[in-house]
Amino acid sequence: MSFWIEALICLFLILGSLFALVGAIGLYRLPDFFTRLHGPTKATTLGVGGMIIASMIFFGSQGDGLSLHELLITLFLFITAPVSAHMLAKAAMQQRVKYIEKTQGKPWDQ
Amino acid sequence: MLAYVIPLCAAIVGVAMVLNLLRLIQGPDMVDRVLALDTLYINALALIVLLGIWLASDLFFEAALLIAVMGFVGTVAVAKYLLHGDIID
Amino acid sequence: MKRWRGLPHPWLSLVLWLIWPLLVNSFALGQVLLGALLGWAIPLLVKDFLFEVPRLRHPLRLLGYLARILGDIVIANLHVAKLVLGPKSRLRPAFIEVPMALENEFLLTVLTSIISLTPGTVSASLSPDRRTLLVHALDAQEPARLVEQVKRRYEAPLLEIFECSPM
Numbered sequence: 001m002s003f004w005i006e007a008l009i010c011l012f013l014i015l016g017s018l019f020a021l022v023g024a025i026g027l028y029r030l031p032d033f034f035t036r037l038h039g040p041t042k043a044t045t046l047g048v049g050g051m052i053i054a055s056m057i058f059f060g061s062q063g064d065g066l067s068l069h070e071l072l073i074t075l076f077l078f079i080t081a082p083v084s085a086h087m088l089a090k091a092a093m094q095q096r097v098k099y100i101e102k103t104q105g106k107p108w109d110q
Numbered sequence: 111m112l113a114y115v116i117p118l119c120a121a122i123v124g125v126a127m128v129l130n131l132l133r134l135i136q137g138p139d140m141v142d143r144v145l146a147l148d149t150l151y152i153n154a155l156a157l158i159v160l161l162g163i164w165l166a167s168d169l170f171f172e173a174a175l176l177i178a179v180m181g182f183v184g185t186v187a188v189a190k191y192l193l194h195g196d197i198i199d
Numbered sequence: 200m201k202r203w204r205g206l207p208h209p210w211l212s213l214v215l216w217l218i219w220p221l222l223v224n225s226f227a228l229g230q231v232l233l234g235a236l237l238g239w240a241i242p243l244l245v246k247d248f249l250f251e252v253p254r255l256r257h258p259l260r261l262l263g264y265l266a267r268i269l270g271d272i273v274i275a276n277l278h279v280a281k282l283v284l285g286p287k288s289r290l291r292p293a294f295i296e297v298p299m300a301l302e303n304e305f306l307l308t309v310l311t312s313i314i315s316l317t318p319g320t321v322s323a324s325l326s327p328d329r330r331t332l333l334v335h336a337l338d339a340q341e342p343a344r345l346v347e348q349v350k351r352r353y354e355a356p357l358l359e360i361f362e363c364s365p366m
Contacts, residue, residue, distance in 0.1 A: 003111075010115040013160070017122040019276060020156055024126035026283035027133050027149055033142055034335045035292050036133075037321050038279055040149040045316075046276045048156045051119075055159050059168060069171060069224040070159075073178055077152070080182040082315030082322070084148060087189035089323035089335065092141040094193050104342065105294030108324055108333055168224070 005061050009054045016050030019043045032099045033092050034107075041085040049074045116164050120157065127153045144188050151181030207246040210255070212238040250304045253361040264356050271317045271352075278319055282338055293339035294323070297332045297346050299354075306357055313353050320345070 026039025052070045059067035093107045127150060134146035155177045162170030190196070206212060219234030220226050242249070255261065282290060297314075301307050307329065311322040314334060324333040339345055 006111050009163075010111055013115055013119045013163075014122075016156065017119040017126075019280070020153055021122050021126045022280045022283055023149060024129040024153070026279070027146060028129040029287075030283065030290070031287060032292075033139060033145070034294075034321070034323070035290060035337055036142065036145060037335070038319065038337045039283060040145060040152070041315055041321060042272070042276050042279050043283070044149055044152050046272060048152055048159070051156050051159045055163055058163050058166075062166065067168075067224065069221045072218065072221055073155070073159075073171075073174055076175070076178050076182075078316065079312070080178070082312040084182060084185040084189065085315050085321050086311060086323070087186050087193070088141055088145055088148075089321060091144075091189045091192040092139070093324060095139065095141060097139050097141055100292065103292045103294065104339065105296070107294055108326075171224075 001061050005057065009058050009061075012050050012054035012057070016047045016052075016054065019047030019050060021047075023047060032103075033097045034089065034099055034103070037085055037089060037092075041081050045077050045081040048077055112163070116160055120160050123153055123156050123160070127157075140192060141189075144185060144192070148181060148185045151177060151184075155181070206239065206242070208242040208249060208252065210252065211242045211249070214238075215241055252305045253303050255360065256362045257360050260356070261360050264360060268313055268317065268353075275317045275319055279337065282319070289338075291338050291340065293336050293342055295320075295334045295336055295339060295342045295345060297334050297349055299325075299330055299332055300350075300358065301354065302329070303361070306361060310354060310357060314349060317353070320349070 020043070023039040023042070023044030026043060027036050030036045030039065052074045056067055056070045059070075099107070130146050130150045130153060134143055134150065137143055155174050158170050158174045158177065162168070162174070216231075216234045216238035219237050220230045223230050299307065299310070301310060307325070311325065311332065314320050314322045314332070319337045320334045322332055323335050325331075326333075334345075334349075336342075336345055
């Protein structure tokens, strides 16, 4: 494996894990449920996406041809993450979860 | 270089999972816990992908795909249960 | 619009045909043929459960749109990362109602997913008459500008690319 390919894999791995960490930090420290929802839906999904790209490059450079099937996981995550976020947001509004006071606007009754 | 970067990334994802776990324990609401579990699933998937690269084995792809599918189905099922008190309607 | 009964959803068939060889990670002839068989059989078996997908008018522009969204996802992530790591007083969360001009179920699903993935917003609920979408934004300076941006940047191209009548 050439140096540059290895460097590229490392770059994607580190970026991916940092985004996953940002998602988790968001989940841990943001003040209410609706703001917490943003971390996992965006950052974590992109983080795993970055790692999977790294994995694709890695297995592609191993010699047995292009390895594209990891793309399916990324695709699946990008399709499902908004759906589960939407379901959770609806459930949260139905349960009347508290939100911080400076939030503009109001949630709907489900 | 990969020999150093992969353990580092595993450590970062591990810290992320600990934060998720804290949120899972803390709550305060049911939906927070479900969200924490969902994130935990996705981070576990990231760890499995890392393990696949570490061992240079293609076999972990199926495990990662299964975790992705199961995590999604589980989250949606619990969210629907919280929403309607029923999963299949 | 004319539909061939033996192949009710040509685009879905094509996608399934592509996914099967990817799933087994082999583009051998046998797998490609099996993929073609699955791509033909699965839409036929489940066609009663699928909703109508409007006809694609500009396939090339769809690719450009997807590329732009991919770029936006990365930018939105950097923005969210900055907000998450910065002081909590910088957050300006808001519930915003966005009126929807799309009618088609499939396009609505696509648009709500794109809104959730991109500009610091999560779509939270759709009104029963499907005219309004409730969106939660993490950093909304002016809700009106955000609504305008969503409509111009994400909704208008969808209306153009797919063949559907705006209300």
